[in-house]
Amino acid sequence: MNLLKIGKFIAEQRKKNCLTQMQLAEKLNITDRAVSKWETGKSLPDSSIMLELCQILNISVNDLLSGEVVTMNNYNKELENNLLEMVKQKQEADKRLLRMEILAGVMACVPFTVGIIIGLFVPMEEWKQAVIVLSSMIPLLVAIPFLLRIEQVAGFYECKKCHHQYVPQYKSVFIAPHIGRTRYMKCPQCHKWTWHKKVLSKE
Numbered sequence: 001m002n003l004l005k006i007g008k009f010i011a012e013q014r015k016k017n018c019l020t021q022m023q024l025a026e027k028l029n030i031t032d033r034a035v036s037k038w039e040t041g042k043s044l045p046d047s048s049i050m051l052e053l054c055q056i057l058n059i060s061v062n063d064l065l066s067g068e069v070v071t072m073n074n075y076n077k078e079l080e081n082n083l084l085e086m087v088k089q090k091q092e093a094d095k096r097l098l099r100m101e102i103l104a105g106v107m108a109c110v111p112f113t114v115g116i117i118i119g120l121f122v123p124m125e126e127w128k129q130a131v132i133v134l135s136s137m138i139p140l141l142v143a144i145p146f147l148l149r150i151e152q153v154a155g156f157y158e159c160k161k162c163h164h165q166y167v168p169q170y171k172s173v174f175i176a177p178h179i180g181r182t183r184y185m186k187c188p189q190c191h192k193w194t195w196h197k198k199v200l201s202k203e
């Protein structure tokens with residue numbers, strides 16, 4: 001997917017519809033900075049507003065992702081290419097998210113480890129030990145909801161029994177016992193309680 005080409009195309013279509021970046025941004029309830037970022041090829045419009053953007057610009061999502069008005073002849077081919085590219089990008093983004101989760105997890109564990117070591121091995125009054133150990137847990141406690149959120153939305157969980165792949169609710173992930181990223185949850189398809197492993201691509 002060529003972001004520069006898409007950006008130029010958005011700018012072109014915006015001007016064709018006699019809109020300034022500001023006016024387009026207002027219609028979409030976003031900042032003009034975001035519009036400017038698309039048009040300079042720095043980012044792709046978020047999927048949540050892509051449809052609305054295309055309606056305003058009088059183009060199809062397929063046109064937008066191709067960076068040009070797609071003719072009927074190669075419409076299906078372009079559509080397939082764009083869909084595959086979107087899936088690939090989502091997988092790449094998920095991979096980055098999961099790597100970030102590990103990094104953030106490790107970073108949040110550092111103060112905890114240091115706190116435990118100081119609390120256990122440096123001689124001091126008991127209440128001071130307790131304060132140090134408890135306060136060293138704060139970064140980890142703050143980080144956990146974010147880490148779980150990443151794990152919930154990045155990729156899919158696969159049921160071991162029926163191989164159904166899905167994105168579970170945050171609550172299910174939050175309360176599920178786990179070994180690494182493999183979680184014990186109730187499958188929405190076969191309704192059995194079993195281990196679900198994390199997979200990046202849907203079959």
Ligand SMILES: [Zn+2]
Binds near residue numbers: 163164191
């Ligand atoms: Zn299942």
